[in-house]
Amino acid sequence: MKPLNPSKTVNLTIHEPSAYRQATELEILGQLLPLAGSRVLELGCGRAWLTRRLAEDFAVAEVIATEVDRIQHEKNLAISDLPQVRFIYAGMESVPLDDASVDIAIMLKSLHHVPAELMDCGFVELNRVLKPGGLAYISEPVYAGDFNSILSLFNDEKRVREQAFAALCRAVEADLFEHQGQHFFESPGHYANWEEFEDRLLKVTHTQHQIDDALYQRIKAAFEAHLRADGANFLKPSRVDLLRKPG
Secondary structure, X not given: OOOOOOXXXXXXXXXOXXXXXXXXXXXXXXXXXXXXXXXXXXXXXXXXXXXXXXXXXXXXXXXXXXXXXXXXXXXXXXXXXXXXXXXXXXXXXXOOOXXXXXXXXXXXXXXXXXXXXXHHHHHHHHHHHEEEEEXXXXXXXXXXOHHHHHHOOOOOOHHHHHHHHHHHHHHHHOOOOEEEEEEEEEEEEEEOOHHHHHHHHHOOOOOOOOXXXXXXXXXXXXHHOOEEOOEEEEEEEEEEEEEEOOO
């Protein structure tokens, strides 16, 4: 596709240290989105923990949950107790849904996983499937904090997160979306032990980490420096940009 054609400049920030409050992602979602009765598109559903919460706790009418990791998608298809959820193998840049067919789109820590050259196309597609006045909730991790310091040892996402933020700004500047506000929060993250951290962060199927024994020991030592009797606890900084499709 042709590059987006910005018509204005927006004043957004990727990180605002003085603006954070402690909250969970679910609390922020509940405060910002009219989820009850809505048809929701979740892009990059991963292990489907949010998918389940949307279906069970927020009384949505339907969730269409997409994933590009084929292995994880096959696991999600085996979920049989969420009748209002439809799992689809698809990326942000090509969503197999009709024009103006969803009320809300959610990207939970997934925009920076979209290949940079497809991000602009992804926002065009997001605009297409949302109804006029529909909302897009884009939640991204912020490159700061103790947890990020550990993560960056084996998966440094600074550049891809910056690319994701730049693509979001371009989508607003090109009038695909009206920006409805930025929300900065720190959510608690708990890991009972090293094995849980390793399973959730290192043994993923969507990314092939190059970790030799020396690096493995560095990661483990960095994690265990935060380990206490009740496990390891972190505050993970995030930023939500709430977008609205004009109309």
